[in-house]
Amino acid sequence: NKYKNFRCSGCVTGVRALNSRNFSQILRSCQYKCERHMVLLEAEDRYKKNILKTYVIRQRITLTPVKKSF
Amino acid sequence: MFKDRKAWFSQSVPRRFCDMWMSEGGIITDWTTADYIFSKDASHPDTHRLYESLDYSKNRLTVFHASYLSACEKNRNKVAVSVGHFVLPPSSVQKEVKAAVGSFIWEKEDNQST
Numbered sequence: 716n717k718y719k720n721f722r723c724s725g726c727v728t729g730v731r732a733l734n735s736r737n738f739s740q741i742l743r744s745c746q747y748k749c750e751r752h753m754v755l756l757e758a759e760d761r762y763k764k765n766i767l768k769t770y771v772i773r774q775r776i777t778l779t780p781v782k783k784s785f
Numbered sequence: 786m787f788k789d790r791k792a793w794f795s796q797s798v799p800r801r802f803c804d805m806w807m808s809e810g811g812i813i814t815d816w817t818t819a820d821y822i823f824s825k826d827a828s829h830p831d832t833h834r835l836y837e838s839l840d841y842s843k844n845r846l847t848v849f850h851a852s853y854l855s856a857c858e859k860n861r862n863k864v865a866v867s868v869g870h871f872v873l874p875p876s877s878v879q880k881e882v883k884a885a886v887g888s889f890i891w892e893k894e895d896n897q898s899t
Contacts, residue, residue, distance in 0.1 A: 724869070725867075725869035725870075725872075726867050726869055726870065727867060727869065728865040728866065728867045733867075733868050733869055734790075734820040734821050734868070735819065735820060735821050735822040735846055735847045735848065735849060736820055736845060736846070736847075738847040738868070738869060738872070739844035739845070739846070739847050740844055740845075742869070743844065750886055751882075751886050752869070754881075754882050754885045754886050755872060755874065755878070755882050758874065758878040758881040758882050758885075759874055759878055761878075761881075762836075762874075762875055762877060762878050763841065763842040763844075764842075766836070766837055766841070766842040767842050770839065770842070
């Protein structure tokens with residue numbers, strides 16, 4: 716079925732296809748996202764970027780060796 | 786319907802959803818080994834913790850709204866339900882999505898049950 720390839724992966728039905736572990740990756744690799752899933756992904760990305768940023772900052776704080784003053 | 790599928794449920798999810806999951810052959814585990822993560826409230830502390838996890842920010846975790854299960858129950862003999870319509874993002878993301886494309890499919894379910 717030719718049209719199957721043009722379907723938004725986020726909208727695919729079928730009991731076993733999508734789960735919490737693969738959903739994000741599958742949606743991301745889909746070229747034909749519907750508007751709703753596109754908007755969701757973009758908003759999630761902004762949120763995730765912020766979370767990662769705080770991770771990096773937290774790591775920098777714990778990993779930077781403290782300079783001892785003589 | 787959910788034979789051998791592993792799920793984790795937030796404390797925000799009513800007990801009957803967990804019971805239904807198990808009665809349909811599903812298994813309940815902790816969130817690190819579950820294939821399905823269900824919640825009913827993005828701001829519940831146990832769910833919020835997931836949004837701050839590295840798994841979530843590295844795209845290895847998606848939270849679904851538990852009303853997916855009631856949708857499955859209703860559609861048992863009809864067309865299969867897409868779990869992708871029941872994504873439950875963090876509250877701030879919900880606001881952005883709603884402003885751009887309107888309400889989530891599970892909001893209707895929430896209002897019906899209350």
